[in-house]
Amino acid sequence: MSDTINFLNVARYVSNLERQISKSGITLELRTDFGYLVRLCETLPDKPSPTAMFNPLHHHIGPGNGFWIKGTSQDGEVVHVQAVRFDDLTGTNLAREFEDLTAFYHDPVISAEVGETCLSRAPITRAISGKVCYHGEMWLRGGEHGYRGQDLPSLLSRFILAIAASKWSPDFVYGFGYDMLIKNGVMLSYGYWHMQPSAVLWHRPNRPKPLDVWLVWLTAKDLRDLIEHHPEPGWHFQQKFQKDTPTPRIHPEASTEAEGADKPPTVDRHLVEV
Numbered sequence: 001m002s003d004t005i006n007f008l009n010v011a012r013y014v015s016n017l018e019r020q021i022s023k024s025g026i027t028l029e030l031r032t033d034f035g036y037l038v039r040l041c042e043t044l045p046d047k048p049s050p051t052a053m054f055n056p057l058h059h060h061i062g063p064g065n066g067f068w069i070k071g072t073s074q075d076g077e078v079v080h081v082q083a084v085r086f087d088d089l090t091g092t093n094l095a096r097e098f099e100d101l102t103a104f105y106h107d108p109v110i111s112a113e114v115g116e117t118c119l120s121r122a123p124i125t126r127a128i129s130g131k132v133c134y135h136g137e138m139w140l141r142g143g144e145h146g147y148r149g150q151d152l153p154s155l156l157s158r159f160i161l162a163i164a165a166s167k168w169s170p171d172f173v174y175g176f177g178y179d180m181l182i183k184n185g186v187m188l189s190y191g192y193w194h195m196q197p198s199a200v201l202w203h204r205p206n207r208p209k210p211l212d213v214w215l216v217w218l219t220a221k222d223l224r225d226l227i228e229h230h231p232e233p234g235w236h237f238q239q240k241f242q243k244d245t246p247t248p249r250i251h252p253e254a255s256t257e258a259e260g261a262d263k264p265p266t267v268d269r270h271l272v273e274v
Helices: 007-022 034-041 094-099 152-168 179-183 220-228 237-244
Strands: 027-031 066-072 078-089 117-119 130-140 172-177 194-203 211-219
Touching (some): 007 152, 034 078, 034 130, 078 152, 094 194, 130 152, 179 194, 179 211, 211 220
Antiparallel strands (some): 027 066, 066 078, 194 211
8 A cells, every 4th residue: 555645635534633622712824934943932931941952053944845733722822832853864864964963953063062972772663764854843831721631742743744755755764762651641632652772872971871761653654544543533542542452562672561462551641752
């Protein structure tokens, strides 16, 4: 069966998701001005600054290879952001990009710190090549009047994945997940079906310990399957999880923690940046 994306299906899928998201009072806007994203994130509570991959001071990022989503409440308050970038890794692979730091910086000699290193122990990173999208910067306002206790993270993630699929037809889409997010099923709720630990062991001299995160990813076929499954009006992740969502594929060749992976995960309602 072909992995080609049916663009009419994408249009229906995105429209359906947007209708469901709008019921929460959030209006979505697609943007490509990453300088504004960096400035905006400085004003958002509990939102770290965007990584160098989305910062035009450190990497080539703009309308040709990226976009981000801005979500605004009915009061005009920014309550959501997330972003995607596209890279052509033909002739190379993700592990090589991580380890020479070019995944993070256009020119590591200029932007990387002295002594900064990255090691990838996840075998899948050596197989991910071709047309590749990175999905990150997921943030949704929390607090008493926030949105994190709803199904919105699942819908929002699928919304941007579908747009990325229609724009670039990538061979792979990947993101990063902390150990807690993997074990609690959050990354699966975002739509990611494959997971492998130790994707990056990123040592930066100004940090007390290396960043050690999982890689989550989808293939072109996974993306097509995700889009062809339309969420229904009134869709609820908790209620529909076991029926509509595949068991997470935690790849044990890089992990000793795969025990219990067949148990339906629960959703951690504290959204943390991917």
